[in-house]
Structure formats: C-alpha cells, structure tokens
Amino acid sequence: QVQLVESGGGSAQAGGSLRLSCAASGLTVSSSAMGWFRQSPGKEREFVGYLSRFGYSTWYSDSVRGRFTISRDNAKNTVYLQMNSLKPEDTAVYYCAARLSVSTVRAEDYPYWGQGTQVTVSS
Numbered sequence: 001q002v003q004l005v006e007s008g009g010g011s012a013q014a015g016g017s018l019r020l021s022c023a024a025s026g027l028t029v030s031s032s033a034m035g036w037f038r039q040s041p042g043k044e045r046e047f048v049g050y051l052s053r054f055g056y057s058t059w060y061s062d063s064v065r066g067r068f069t070i071s072r073d074n075a076k077n078t079v080y081l082q083m084n085s086l087k088p089e090d091t092a093v094y095y096c097a098a099r100l101s102v103s104t105v106r107a108e109d110y111p112y113w114g115q116g117t118q119v120t121v122s123s
Contacts, residue, residue: 020094053101
C-alpha cells in the first residue's frame, strides 16, 4: 500500500522560503518519478516540478523555475520541495505524487498522491 505524506506547509512573507517534505511508504522514491503539483481555489491542479526516476533529472514549470528545487533523501525515502523567493501567487495546496514510470507533467498520469499541504504567502 503506497502512502505519501506531505508536511512543511504554512505561512510565509513574500520573498521568504519554505521547505515541503513528502515521506513515502510502499514505494521507493529513488526508483519512482516524483512530482509536485499545486492547486488554488477555483483553479485546476497545476504542475510545479518533478524529479525523474533514479534522480537523473528535474523539470520545473516556468512559474517556479529558478526559485523552487526538488531533492531527495534516499535514506529517509523522502522528497523535498525547497521554495525560495516566494510570491503571493504561490499560495495553494501543494501535493506530491508518484508513478513507477517515466516522469510526466500531467497530473492524471500519477496514480499515487499525498493529502496536500497548504502554503500561504502574504505580501
């Protein structure tokens, strides 16, 4: 049984930083494509970035590239989303997702999801 548990959300001022964690069980993050998505009220779930299987590559949306970084701790079976230079438009519920195949930016391609964690950025 696969379980993904996000943590680390909260409030921050514009220009600040937060680090989200996604602790996995039932799968190995090092051999899974791990994606991060976000959703704001009234909007569709939006791709943020992914870490490919075996950690060969990362890819980010234009809106976060250069500010957000995805990393992984194999010993803890956990993936992180470091968010710097936060903007009010980054306010959303953030989700991690996993798939046992190649990386993709499409939410519908990921079968495993966490419960989400709220990030609120104030100006």
